[in-house]
Amino acid sequence: MKERFNINNELKELEIKPDDTLLNALRNNGYTEVKRGCDEGECGACLVLLEGKPVNSCQVLVMSARDKNIKTVKGIGTIHMPHILQKSFIEAGADQCGFCSPGMIIASYDLLSRNNNPTREEILEALDGNLCRCTGYVKIIDAVQKAAVQLQKHK
Amino acid sequence: MLPENVQWYFPSTLREASKLIQKEGIILHAGGTRILKTQTKSIKGLVEISGLGLNYIKNNKNKISIGAGSTFADVVAYNRATKQLPMLAKALHQAASTPLRNRITIGGSLKDFPLWSSLYAPLLALNAKVKVTGEAVGIYSIEDYVTKNIIKKNHIVKEIIIKEEPGLIADIKRFSLIKFEYPLFTIAAAFKVKNFIVQNARFYITGVKSRFKRFKRAESIFINKQITSELIENSIKFINPKFPSDYKYSSDYKETVSKVNFNDLLTELRKKVV
Numbered sequence: 350m351k352e353r354f355n356i357n358n359e360l361k362e363l364e365i366k367p368d369d370t371l372l373n374a375l376r377n378n379g380y381t382e383v384k385r386g387c388d389e390g391e392c393g394a395c396l397v398l399l400e401g402k403p404v405n406s407c408q409v410l411v412m413s414a415r416d417k418n419i420k421t422v423k424g425i426g427t428i429h430m431p432h433i434l435q436k437s438f439i440e441a442g443a444d445q446c447g448f449c450s451p452g453m454i455i456a457s458y459d460l461l462s463r464n465n466n467p468t469r470e471e472i473l474e475a476l477d478g479n480l481c482r483c484t485g486y487v488k489i490i491d492a493v494q495k496a497a498v499q500l501q502k503h504k
Numbered sequence: 505m506l507p508e509n510v511q512w513y514f515p516s517t518l519r520e521a522s523k524l525i526q527k528e529g530i531i532l533h534a535g536g537t538r539i540l541k542t543q544t545k546s547i548k549g550l551v552e553i554s555g556l557g558l559n560y561i562k563n564n565k566n567k568i569s570i571g572a573g574s575t576f577a578d579v580v581a582y583n584r585a586t587k588q589l590p591m592l593a594k595a596l597h598q599a600a601s602t603p604l605r606n607r608i609t610i611g612g613s614l615k616d617f618p619l620w621s622s623l624y625a626p627l628l629a630l631n632a633k634v635k636v637t638g639e640a641v642g643i644y645s646i647e648d649y650v651t652k653n654i655i656k657k658n659h660i661v662k663e664i665i666i667k668e669e670p671g672l673i674a675d676i677k678r679f680s681l682i683k684f685e686y687p688l689f690t691i692a693a694a695f696k697v698k699n700f701i702v703q704n705a706r707f708y709i710t711g712v713k714s715r716f717k718r719f720k721r722a723e724s725i726f727i728n729k730q731i732t733s734e735l736i737e738n739s740i741k742f743i744n745p746k747f748p749s750d751y752k753y754s755s756d757y758k759e760t761v762s763k764v765n766f767n768d769l770l771t772e773l774r775k776k777v778v
Binding site: 366367368370389390391393396399402403404405407408409410412413456474475476477478 | 505506507508509510511512533536537539540541550552554577600601602603604606607683684
């Protein structure tokens with residue numbers, strides 16, 4: 350069956366199954382930047398913004414997301430025009446294997462869109478649903494703080 | 505896994521949704537987190553209710569109504585803006601993670617009542633009511649909702665109602681070894697205090713064999729008295745929850761830890777009164 354979604358500001362009709370999760374539906378339709386990690390809503394690799402809020406796409410049934418706005422990490426910035434946050438992740442060395450990065454960036458993007466001067470505690474709270482097994486988190490938190498400073502300068 | 509041919513329904517009214525769930529195998533879908541966890545093959549249909557206008561939190565003459573479609577994150581955000589639901593927001597803020605709190609709804613969590621629920625203890629201590637429609641239409645205390653088995657009937661939770669009580673001092677504690685883990689239990693205590701004297705008290709725990717327990721003997725020790733450390737010590741003798749054992753923790757261990765947590769919680773509340 351086909352259903353409509355607004356993905357990264359483009360209206361799309363995706364081929365889906367009624368028992369699909371949003372994660373499966375996105376990946377099966379080419380949005381492989383949304384990563385499959387635990388499939389249980391614990392690792393955050395599959396985060397997307399649904400109606401502007403970060404959700405674990407593995408914990409959302411796709412039919413409940415039809416006609417809604419979805420943003421993946423590719424909707425935030427591209428390889429040629431990266432978002433300040435994505436640049437900061439690179440500059441701070443906040444990714445190693447990079448598998449958690451899309452989810453980390455989605456969660457951080459949501460935080461910075463609500464709060465452009467977060468404390469370290471607020472960053473930890475915003476990333477409480479994201480696991481990283483390489484970096485030890487320190488550089489990720491540095492990257493978010495760095496991006497916040499840059500975003501304030503751009504305002 | 506859900507059946508491949510699961511049928512989706514998108515009713516435009518609660519009445520329509522109520523009718524749909526009377527059929528066998530058809531259940532409500534709001535946030536969907538619990539449905540995905542249980543993955544029941546027997547589900548034949550899902551009734552999407554997120555578009556039925558149940559996502560609201562409003563305060564009308566000191567009566568706060570929380571629509572069943574409100575997420576845990578909505579309650580936390582409401583409290584940040586208004587400071588009107590501190591205990592409930594604290595409990596819900598500690599549950600799961602940011603992205604999951606954006607999906608878990610009050611209604612779904614109330615209806616499912618998982619053993620690790622962080623929702624029930626604060627609602628019980630706040631003497632909240634639940635408004636339901638469907639087979640069991642009416643307004644019930646949270647206690648009645650569970651003990652009179654309304655929870656098992658085909659119904660839709662419409663809203664939670666919390667009446668603000670002047671002089672209420674309340675707080676919760678949630679015990680888990682690591683933050684992300686499901687709590688072993690959640691305890692909540694509320695004192696209604698006037699001129700430093702306790703007029704009423706409510707102590708609850710969830711995560712126990714009977715789902716929740718109220719400690720009336722422990723509460724009664726404080727009535728018409730000032731809260732003192734001696735009274736707290738005496739009351740702890742009557743904190744006697746019965747926990748299920750599991751592969752990690754014995755029931756005795758959980759009981760001991762719950763007593764320590766109650767002692768800490770009541771001591772913190774005493775400081776707030778003084």
